[in-house]
Amino acid sequence: MAHTWDLPAPEAGPILRPNAAGLSPGELGSLLVNLGEPAWRGKQLFSGLLRQRWTRWEQFTTLSKALRARLEAQVDLAWPAIVLSETSADGSTKHVFRLSDERQIEGVFMPYEDRVTLCLSSQVGCAMGCTFCATGQMGIIRNLSAAEIVGQVVTMLNHHAHSFDRPVNLVFMGMGEPLHNLDHLMAAFEILTDAEGLAIPPRRITVSTAGLVNGIDRLGIYPRRPRLALSLNGTTDEHRSRIMPVNRVWNLEALADSLGRFPLQSGERITLEYVLLKGVTDSLEDGRRLAAYARRFPSKVNLIPFNPHEGSGFEPPEEARISALCRLLVEAGIPVSVRRSRGQDVAGACGQLVREGRFLKPQKPEA
Ligand code: SAH
Ligand code: SF4
Numbered sequence: 001m002a003h004t005w006d007l008p009a010p011e012a013g014p015i016l017r018p019n020a021a022g023l024s025p026g027e028l029g030s031l032l033v034n035l036g037e038p039a040w041r042g043k044q045l046f047s048g049l050l051r052q053r054w055t056r057w058e059q060f061t062t063l064s065k066a067l068r069a070r071l072e073a074q075v076d077l078a079w080p081a082i083v084l085s086e087t088s089a090d091g092s093t094k095h096v097f098r099l100s101d102e103r104q105i106e107g108v109f110m111p112y113e114d115r116v117t118l119c120l121s122s123q124v125g126c127a128m129g130c131t132f133c134a135t136g137q138m139g140i141i142r143n144l145s146a147a148e149i150v151g152q153v154v155t156m157l158n159h160h161a162h163s164f165d166r167p168v169n170l171v172f173m174g175m176g177e178p179l180h181n182l183d184h185l186m187a188a189f190e191i192l193t194d195a196e197g198l199a200i201p202p203r204r205i206t207v208s209t210a211g212l213v214n215g216i217d218r219l220g221i222y223p224r225r226p227r228l229a230l231s232l233n234g235t236t237d238e239h240r241s242r243i244m245p246v247n248r249v250w251n252l253e254a255l256a257d258s259l260g261r262f263p264l265q266s267g268e269r270i271t272l273e274y275v276l277l278k279g280v281t282d283s284l285e286d287g288r289r290l291a292a293y294a295r296r297f298p299s300k301v302n303l304i305p306f307n308p309h310e311g312s313g314f315e316p317p318e319e320a321r322i323s324a325l326c327r328l329l330v331e332a333g334i335p336v337s338v339r340r341s342r343g344q345d346v347a348g349a350c351g352q353l354v355r356e357g358r359f360l361k362p363q364k365p366e367a
Pocket of ligand 2: 126127128129130133134135136137174175176177209210231
């Protein structure tokens, strides 16, 4: 007779195979120990994946053929596949990736003279429902795994044959709300910053959030963590709640409190992203309130002229208004930059204003 405490007979479900790109050197080491190999081979495998950026088993010539075959039976080596790439006049390339379940995400490769910046997705879709954002309108489909986050980086670096002649910056400003996927995000962060692999310094990684206070507080607990950017996009609760539903849960005051207690290193600033929507967020009063908000904690402001998409109902601001807001912030002593629609900062009038701004506190050079 079966008792209530008897476990049901296990069903033959799918065998879950980990993806090698989402495993730390320690986890790879344990895997190899289980195969009767020494643990240090885990580091060897990890550096093949993240330093050599090998993507197929036959490239792992540091491991014997027999061991490769046994590994292949245990772990996947599946990378996001690039299905579409579009390069814009300014040199940045948008890639569309297909994941193993056929879902698609986007990443952007932006080359600069002194660095390359990769814009990454953290989720398929997004649950936050910001009214001006195309991703927000699609709703949330699922979180990305650590392997899929790491995979975007390796795939883009390989596609562009990046040789680390210039340092790599990573920004989580693609699809999704990274703080809704903090566990996988931080697992990927550990892999991407590991000295045996890409060794990207934590200060070169920025996570952008719509303002999940519980997520910001959790992020602040990690001793090693990425930099923080906050999408402000509104300067009164009434206005912000209208375009960012998250503001009804954590309003501007709760957000400022959480940013104020976020542990920063010396010289570190929180980036306030501010999308300029014509007639909605781009008034001079908004600029003044934005300056006052930015002064409450060490911050810099990134103005983002709205990037129009079909059916959004919003329009980009006038050029003259962008300059006026930029000037207003500079004169208020706030470091400010303008991000153009393709994701590249422009060293136009605004950048010059920053350099000439008399009231600017000396700023550490951008990492
Ligand atoms: N979910 C995170 C990160 C992804 S969105 C966040 O919201 O911060 C990255 C940035 O793009 C955010 O600052 C967001 O406000 C901005 N954004 C979204 N849609 C935009 C659009 N159509 N034009 C310009 N910026 C947009
Ligand atoms: Fe878009 Fe970011 Fe808002 Fe999500 S949180 S809907 S990605 S702006």
